[in-house]
Amino acid sequence: MSYRGRFAPSPTGQLHFGSLVAAVGSWLCARHAGGEWLLRVEDIDPPREVPGSAASILAALPAFGLVADAPVLFQSQRIAAYDAAFEQLRVAGQVFPCWCSRSELAGAGGIHRDGRCVALPQPGQAPAWRLRVPDITIAFDDALQGPQRQNLRGEVGDFVIRRVEGLYSYQLACVVDDAFQGITEVVRGQDLLDSTARQIWLQRCLGLPTPIYRHLPLVLDGEGRKLSKSEQAFPVDPADPLPALRRALAFLRVPAPAMAADAGDLLAQALANFEPADLPHCSGHSFA
Structure with missing residues (x-):
């Protein structure tokens, strides 16, 4: 290419x-x-x-x-493209709905690492959707900054890809559009x-x-x-x-x-x- x-x-x-x-x-x-x-x-x-x-x-x-x-x-x-990507992740079981508040995550440094929501569903309240993050270290070579490593579960945790309001995250939209x-x-x-x-x-x-x-x-x-x-x-x-x-x-x-x-x-x-x-x-x- x-x-x-x-x-x-x-x-x-x-x-x-x-x-x-x-x-x-x-x-x-x-x-x-x-x-x-x-x-x-x-x-x-x-x-x-x-x-x-x-x-x-x-x-x-x-x-x-x-x-x-x-x-x-x-x-x-x-x-529509983000909807399709989200549905692909949902069907594959890689995302989950989450009603956790910031205060509920405060004890974990604001990081969600459970792969499932630990809060009770709130009737009538739409959830955010998080991507399940395994205990994996992503390594890559930045062309300017050199070798990089990040353990996703330890440093990021399960991250939001669709917000409560239904808006898609920067991470998902950026990946879909770069491709x-x-x-x-x-x-x-x-x-x-x-x-x-x-x-x-x-x-x-x-x-x-x-x-x-x-x-x-x-x-x-x-x-x-x-x-x-x-x-x-x-x-x-x-x-x-x-x-x-x-x-x-x-x-x-x-x-x-x-x-x-x-x-x-x-x-x-x-x-x-x-x-x-x-x-x-x-x-x-x-x-x-």
């Missing part, structure tokens, strides 16, 4: 510098491999979404020279490194392929907080893209020319100097 990468923002605000770094990093890896770069809007959590955010992000990306090779995929239009879009490498922020073992286990349960993973260091504010959760996370300016694009390339340690006609020209010249192995490894990079 030829290379396919993607950028998958959540519509919780305008495009900010941390997201721009992730978009540029994934675009560079895709173009370096001679592959395709796709877009996916992860709009399956309405309570967290900001009206107009998806349109704003999608309108901003081309100003930074980031143009997808296929139509945008909206997760809000993919519920649907034929993604061969996932390039994303290091904050999602902890999700990878869960996603690999879901891929195995559903019989889906596992892509390569490459987790970029996070952009942090001066107090060490992820930029997207910081008051410093001002949106980048599509009307004047070159300054932010240069900063993003510098953060990723990609040499960029001093002069460029526009964002597309800047990215094309940066791509000529780009090597994925030269991307920064460690998290904790600050952006002032």
